[in-house]
Every structure is written in C-alpha cells, then in structure tokens.
Amino acid sequence: MKKLSVIIVNYNVCHFLEQALTSLAKAAKHVDVEVFVVDNNSVDGSVEMVNEKFPWVKLIANKHNQGFSKANNQAIRESNAEYILLLNPDTVVEEDTLSKCCQFMDEHPDAGGLGVKMLDGKGKFLPESKRGLPSPWVAFYKIFGFAKLFPKSRKFGRYHLGFLSPDEINPIDVLSGAYMMLRSSVLDKIGLLDEDYFMYGEDIDLSYRILKSGHKNYYYPETRIIHYKGESTKRTSINYVFIFYKAMIIFAQKHFSTKNAGIFAVLINTAIYLRAGMALMTGFVQQTWLFFTDAFVMYAGMYVLVNFWERHIKSDSDFYPPEYLHYIVPVYVLVWGLTVFMYGGYKPLAKFYHILAGIVIGTFVIAAFSNFFDAYRFSKGIIVFGGMLSILALLLVRAVVQFIQHGNVKIGDGRKKRVAIIGSYEESKRIDELLKDTHYKLNVLGYITSNKNDVTQKGYLGYLEELEKLVQLYRLDEIIFCSKDVPAHRIIEWMTRVDNRAVDFKIVPDESNFIIGSNSSNKRGDFYSLNIELNILS
Structure with a gap:
C-alpha cells in the first residue's frame, strides 16, 4: 500500500x-x-x-x-x-x-x-x-457583508473563521x-x-x-x-455565482432540517440575484465608463461651442431653439461615439487614428443626414467645428487615462513593465532571450541571484537576500522566479516578504517555455507563453 x-x-x-x-x-x-x-x-x-x-x-x-x-x-x-x-x-x-x-x-x-x-x-x-460550516446565520452574515465588516468577530466572522490565526x-x-x-x-x-x-x-x-x-x-x-x-x-462570472450558490442549496437540503433548509434557500436565492445583479452592473460600468465619459466631455464641448456660435457668429443669443441642445446635440454625440466604437476607438490601447477616423466618419454621417430633415438642418459649420472639438475632447480624456494608468501621455502605448528575473545566469539569460522574441511590453532590467559569487557578473542587479531593497531601488513591477534554481518554499517565502501590492510574481517551471502568475486572488491566473503568441490576461 x-x-x-x-x-x-x-x-x-x-x-x-x-x-x-x-x-x-x-x-x-x-x-x-x-x-x-x-x-x-x-x-x-x-x-x-x-x-x-x-x-x-x-x-x-x-x-x-x-x-x-x-x-x-x-x-x-x-x-x-x-x-x-x-x-x-x-x-x-x-x-x-x-x-x-x-x-x-x-x-x-x-x-x-x-x-x-x-x-x-x-x-x-x-x-x-x-472555513466554518455555512449554517443559515453564517450564510446571512456572509451574504449581507457583516463577515467583511467584522472579519475577526466570533459571531460575524465564522465563514472564514477570521478569529483564528x-x-x-x-x-x-x-x-x-x-x-x-x-x-x-x-x-x-x-x-x-x-x-x-x-x-x-x-x-x-x-x-x-x-x-x-x-x-x-x-x-x-x-x-x-x-x-x-x-x-x-472564472470565479467572478455570473455562471460561477449560480453554480456555487445552487451547490449551497443542495448542501442545505441534504444536511439541514426542513425549516433551516428553507431559510437557507431563501438567503441563497437572494444572494444569487444580488451577486448576479452586481456582476452585471460591474461589467456594464467596466465596459462603458469610457464611452460615457467621452459623451459627457463631447456634450460639454458642444454646449460651449453652441453658446459661442450664437453670440459671436450669429450675434443672437437665442438663435438655436432649446430643443437643439436638449435633443439634437445628444444625437450628434451618440453618432460620434458609435462611429469611434466602430473604428476601434474603445479597444485597449487604441491609437490616435482610431479616434480621428471615427469622428471624421461620424461628422460626415451627421452632415449627410441633416440634409434630409429641414426642421433639423442647422449650420454645417457647427457640425464641422463640433467634430474637431470632439477629437480634442477625446484625446484629452485618453491622455488623462493614459497618465493615470501608465504615467505618460503617449496615447495607445502602455508603459513597459520593469522586470527582474531570479535564477542562475544561464536560466535567467534563456528566459530573457525568449521574452525578447515575444510581443509583450516588458523591460527586463537584469537578474537577481541566490549565489553571492554571481553578483559581479554582467547583468545582475543584486543578491536575492536584498530583494526588498532591489524592488524599491529599481521600481520593479514584476519578478520572475526560475523554479529550476529557486525552490518552491523559497519562492513562496519571498512572495510573502515583498509586501508591495504593485509587484506581480511569475514562475518559470523547469525547462518550460511559459511563465505563470496571477495578479489577483479573484481573477483567473495568467501566463506568458514564449513559444506561441497569446493574449496575456494582465
């Protein structure tokens, strides 16, 4: 045996x-x-x-x-x-x-x-x-957030037993x-x-x-x-929510009394729809926040332009009826937003020409359709200048987003991750060369060794025992461990010691051409594949 x-x-x-x-x-x-x-x-x-x-x-x-x-x-x-x-x-x-x-x-x-x-x-x-047993009350405290508010409470924190070290x-x-x-x-x-x-x-x-x-x-x-x-x-998906909570109902029906199982089922079904609703709302916001930000900025620009046009071009502060700003301008904004979307302006790292093409085509569409509706045929000039202003508005929004996310204003160009590889010189060099042949935006600054005798070699940043200092000194975004040279217990030890949420960790298995890691406990893991081109989930 x-x-x-x-x-x-x-x-x-x-x-x-x-x-x-x-x-x-x-x-x-x-x-x-x-x-x-x-x-x-x-x-x-x-x-x-x-x-x-x-x-x-x-x-x-x-x-x-x-x-x-x-x-x-x-x-x-x-x-x-x-x-x-x-x-x-x-x-x-x-x-x-x-x-x-x-x-x-x-x-x-x-x-x-x-x-x-x-x-x-x-x-x-x-x-x-x-974890504790998910009794009806434990489930209630978990579902409605009491467990998160009081994680170490013996009453409210029983789901994850937060009161235990x-x-x-x-x-x-x-x-x-x-x-x-x-x-x-x-x-x-x-x-x-x-x-x-x-x-x-x-x-x-x-x-x-x-x-x-x-x-x-x-x-x-x-x-x-x-x-x-x-x-x-995918643990954050709606499908996961339904499967997991339905499993909880099966457990309750099997092990709890009829009364408690009924209470548990009500709580679980409530949680299902709350979580599903939150997941849908979160997904909607994540997918559309930039579109609505653009729409708001474009409308604000058009509002200023219309008032300027009335006073300085038409010399009549009431030249345009109120309906123009209330109904017509929002249609302009919607058309520009949709054409920018169609031309790739909302894809990750979209370039300037995606925005330019979308606004130009949208402007032609607005101008062309306005010819068919006499009641809504307003100045072509305001449409053209509105399109130009929208280009500037969208570029401004993208520049701000780019600066917040990547620290620069170069639209459509993500900042390269500052990376260090931990391992022997031969294995670190192998991974470095393989990474150069991929499309990933990485800036490998150098290697870190567990052998003090290697520190003097070209390409080494320092010694593993100095990792915490090296992370700060070189402002590292990512650390890649070579498991061929660094044992798993040492990898785990250093992952826990580097108390910096901005640093990601990845591991290269022995003699493999892929690098595995995970940047969030709630998201699926990710990997760099060095022998095939894949989208990285970072």
Missing part, C-alpha cells in the same frame, strides 16, 4: 497542470506517493503533455466532462494508499508539503481531513484556507477542495464525494460528513501552497 495518492482533476489548464506536476515531482521524493490526473475531456493538449512529460503519472482521460466529484471518485476507486490528497491543477506545493502533512496525519489519528495555508499569486493569504494549527469545519488531504479509512466509512455536486460545494459536504463521523478537520499552516484561484472556472 502506498502512503499517499494525489488526485488532480484537470480541465483545459495545461500550463498550470504542468507546473503543479513539476512541483509535485519534487515533493514526492520524500513520500511513497502515486499521482493520478483525471482529465475531463480537455482540448488544450493536457493529455498529450502528461503522457510526454510525466509518464509516471496515472492518467485517466475522460471522453466527457464528468465534473469535479465524479472525476475524483474515479481515481479514488483506483487508489491504494493510506491517505488521499485532492489537489487543484492551479497550485504549487512546497518540497516538504506532502511529507509534513502525512506526518501530521500519522501523529493525529483523530484527523479525518487536513488543509494547508494557501496563498494567492501575489503571496497574500487566502481566507478560504479555513492564519499561522496556528486549529480544528476547523470546512476544508478547501484546492488542497484536501483525507484519511482513506474515513472515506471507506463515510463514502466518496457526493456526485450530485457537479462543481463547488462537494468540499463542504465531505468536510461535514467527516465531522459527523467523529473525526476532525485540521487547518495546518506549517506548510504552504500557491493557489492561482479560478483557473478552470
């Missing part, structure tokens, strides 16, 4: 899976372990990658997406180990993670399950590393499905994952059944993992 079976369910996250397996290979040197990958019909080459690079992995390639619970159960039934670890593909484990967790389980026979301290891609603690071992209610170590004998007693849950909620259900069996779930922060939240699914 093996000591540990590690099970990873994968769906279209080939690069993240490769990094997870690479870190597992290093951690597995200290434990008698077997690794399963259950692929849910990915189309991104995941199966081929596992077969080629990790032949020691036991691969189960499904022809259809079986969901998280069913896929895990497939591997659990084939496993032959004392402990089972359910692990997400978008994770990186430390070299001692598996051995430490197995040792803790050996020393605590009352432990049915175990979770570890999880950090996001910027090195920040993920509160879902430890993230650095102390404690029994908890709910383990995270991203890293969930289970005692096989307990699974034999309580059963496998409930396949009524397609995705989300199964970790809560299984954790609760472990507690009901008389065993404990432990939060164990003596080792850490990186979890790039939301790779297989």
